[in-house]
Amino acid sequence: MRHEWKFPFHILFHPFDGFWDLKYENRGRMRVAMVILLLLVVATSLMKQFSGFLVNYYDPRYLNTLDDLMFTVLPFFLFCVANWSVTTLMEGEGKFREIVIATAYALLPMILINIPLTFISRFLTNEETAFYWMLNSFGALWFLWLLFVGNMTIHQYTVTKAVVTLLLTVAAMGIIVFLGALALVICMDMYWFVYDIYRELIFR
């Protein structure tokens, strides 16, 4: 019970070991993954709302926690679906569940860095904000590193193949969004077509 909550922290510093255990020792838990995802939403919202004036470039008139939720959770699952689609075709060994858990666990550094950073940013002067941006990017890079290692491990890929798959995943995300938009537009057109015919008929 305690271990499943400690496990993501183990992955932070021992990603190769950790993701291996996640896959073959079945150490990953979906609920932990979901909690991490939710915490990321909270961290993002907190950051937009409470980070110091000097680093907070968000327009307060348009802050919306529901948007934060949507724009964190949707891209997350979009990535997972795209990654699953690509890796299934490319002989990846990871299951969809493993992809979700590994991706979520990889997000942990962003939470661990951004929440304290939000607090610290309130005590920085303009010259010191460089540290803020440095740590911020450090968190993002750490996330990318974990994502890369996680992908490589759960699909049992070589380094090149992992990089290629990740790039293809991004492309696949774009394709999914495009197809989604296309389907939406076509549906709308069909709806208006039927609606127009209906209107023509009743106004005759």
Place this chain on the structure above:
Amino acid sequence: MRTKKSLVLAAIMSLLVLTAAPAAQAATPYEAYTYNYYADAVALPAPFLPERIVNGASLGVGDFKLPNDLYIAKDGTVYILDGGNNRIIVTDANWNLVRIIEGFDNNGTRDAFGNPNGIFVSDNGKIYIADTDRRRVVVLDGDGSLVKIVENPQSEVLPDNFEFVPLKVTADPAERIFVVARGVYEGIMQFNDTGEFLGYVGTIKVQPSLADRIWRWLATDEQKSQMVLFIPTEFSSVDIDHKGFVYATNIDTGSSETIKRINPLGQDVIKRFGHYPNVGDIRYRTVGSDSGPSKLTDIKYIGDGMYVVLDSNRARIFAYNDEGELLYAFGGRGTQLGLFNTPVAVEWQNGKLVVLDRGKNNIVIFKPTRFGRLVHEATSLQYNGNTSEAVVLWKEVLRLNANYDLAYLGIGKSLLMEKKNKEAMEYFKLGMSRKYYSLAFKRYRREVMQEHFGAFMTTVVVLIAAFAAFRIARRVRPGRSAGHEA
């Protein structure tokens, strides 16, 4: 029943109150605005109201015909350059006709102007006229007698077939003459007091767009030779401040440097410290009517670092302070009093704005409202370093308009001077100035640190001790931490 009646009465009264309030606003046919930090246009109370119209008939000199320029001297004397009629109409500060200059005595022969486009009057009363069709700049004395004529400039940098077509003119206290000429892309032409051509100042840089460069790269040599050259735009107007710095505008769409302040060395030294460039409108439609960036056709330095520019595209007036921050913008195209048809010149007459409209053949005089006067006075005080006096006015400005960022900034700067750092931080935050906020915060943080240094250090020492104790305790009882990570 009675309560019902009183309710109805109250409702009617509230309606009256509601309709009465915006009545003052409706007095102007235009909306005044400024841009906030987010580059949104925010409404302002009108800074200026149209006071009266002056035209040829009201002066008793017959209608103006395509008036091209206007100059108002320090003492308020007005010089109207009535281009189509080839005359200069001089009036006193109260718009009473003084005299009309229709020509001058050129070494014994009577000489006249040919469609003059620009006029300038120096502090010692000399009148400079850009006599466009006669290809010369005429300098007259205050009484209308000829001082000199600048024409046919000679220099190695000028091509042999160069034609001197002056459009706008200004002169500095050393009687150097600055001329904006048609077809001259190298900058503003500069002449010395004897009329000798010195060279160009304030050259505009050209930056071909990426698309232009790609086209050029794809084109063959033959096509290239037929392409339009990348030449900078011409200047559109000039003015001069009391230090002899030339203010100039140009119509370079796409550039963020359409307003220039040129020092005696010929460099552009204008401050562009606002949140967005000082180019007039920053939000506009890209297609359709009233679209495109502002076309600044005239500039007037009005003292204490402030200058106003005239946008001929949307017929608006923009005023900036010395930092390049927009004070206010207003105006528009139309037939009502206060709207323009083809505004060509803007001038400043002892606190009043004066705009010459070529399309309507008249001059509109705008008097400042309380808001406009306060903004100008506060900006002047701040420019001259009287920040504490400015605060009183800025507070008044905020009472009239709580969205005026510059007022928060002004109050913040004063508080910073008085070392009230915490309050200053608040105001800089409201004025959205990260630079000054950081400055105030740095001082405030140092203050707090010095005050609470003892407590701060105690906390740090206690924390370190607690951490050390924790580590020792863990080491003493190793059984606790065993088996924690696999």
